[in-house]
Amino acid sequence: MSTKTLVVVLAAGALVAACGGQIGQNNSSGGGQSSAAAPANKNLELVVGVKNEPFYISMQCGAEAAAKEAGYTITTQAPDKFDPTLQAPIVTALGAKKPAALLIAPTDDKTMAPQMKQIKDMGVKVIEVDTALQDTSVAASSISSDNTQGGQLAAQTMAKLTSGKSGSVLVLDTKAGTSTTAARAKGFEEELKKSAPNLKSIGVQFTENEPSVAAQKVTAAISSTPDLIGVFATNLNTGEGAATGLRSAGKVGQVQLVGFDASPSEVEGLRAGAFQALIAQDPATIGKAGVQQAIAAIEGKSVQRNISAPLVALTKDDMDQKAEFFYKTKC
Numbered sequence: 001m002s003t004k005t006l007v008v009v010l011a012a013g014a015l016v017a018a019c020g021g022q023i024g025q026n027n028s029s030g031g032g033q034s035s036a037a038a039p040a041n042k043n044l045e046l047v048v049g050v051k052n053e054p055f056y057i058s059m060q061c062g063a064e065a066a067a068k069e070a071g072y073t074i075t076t077q078a079p080d081k082f083d084p085t086l087q088a089p090i091v092t093a094l095g096a097k098k099p100a101a102l103l104i105a106p107t108d109d110k111t112m113a114p115q116m117k118q119i120k121d122m123g124v125k126v127i128e129v130d131t132a133l134q135d136t137s138v139a140a141s142s143i144s145s146d147n148t149q150g151g152q153l154a155a156q157t158m159a160k161l162t163s164g165k166s167g168s169v170l171v172l173d174t175k176a177g178t179s180t181t182a183a184r185a186k187g188f189e190e191e192l193k194k195s196a197p198n199l200k201s202i203g204v205q206f207t208e209n210e211p212s213v214a215a216q217k218v219t220a221a222i223s224s225t226p227d228l229i230g231v232f233a234t235n236l237n238t239g240e241g242a243a244t245g246l247r248s249a250g251k252v253g254q255v256q257l258v259g260f261d262a263s264p265s266e267v268e269g270l271r272a273g274a275f276q277a278l279i280a281q282d283p284a285t286i287g288k289a290g291v292q293q294a295i296a297a298i299e300g301k302s303v304q305r306n307i308s309a310p311l312v313a314l315t316k317d318d319m320d321q322k323a324e325f326f327y328k329t330k331c
């Protein structure tokens, strides 16, 4: 079947205020337009999920461009691993610097709350970019992809790719407590039941965000599940690992791989047939909107509590027309 039919763009209406409002509709907190003097403190801090990762580098690029345009400074920091025990000390140390706002992708939806609350109580505006806490009382605004919808889109894509065949599907999540990938896995499993009842999920397995663990989970599933027909990898690292697992088992193209994100390695994997589809996010737009909401909060203007950024499905046939969604490795 030609993959052209797979093209589903969730970009229409680009940045949609998740609370049902469109851009410009005032469904937000804050006293509206403030004619207050320019704030003395124009220093922003961005703490992403992990170092040297194309999704967060692309987000940083968008944030830096927006900050520069608005005359603000922004400093970016990242833990070596997607791990709250490594991220928490970075946030605690920011207390001394007292930025005007902290933009952060919390690496755990519960254990990062104390540090984020502490810096909020010091008067620093907190903006969640990508991941979020369960506790919605900390952040002034949260910007991310609609990850549940992203999981549903992946299930619809898997249904088309397997074109009515019956079989089992493996879902690879990263680390428990990662709000984004958990929503993708849940959205995928619920939608699979609806749009592909002939496909059975053999459950969600965690990879600790390590490609090598994802590869092991795939090779193990291939030997334990003879009717394995597809794999859904909920993020960049799980996708790259799953592709390695399929390659080493000689199952590329036989087991359909739907990945999330669009790192250079995933994009090449799609072109080479290791992936049959990728659900790409728009990290630069998340970074840009994060800075805009931070500045609105600092300047006492209206702030949108929840914002969803675009998602798009990439296939081998249409990927080059959507190259703007390919992630960067430097700004």
Ligand code: T6T
Residues within 6 Å of the ligand: 049, 053, 055, 056, 130, 131, 178, 180, 181, 234, 235, 236, 237, 260, 261, 281
């Ligand atoms: O998928 C992105 C991000 O949205 C997620 O929260 C964590 O993993 C990535 O950074 C990709 O590795």
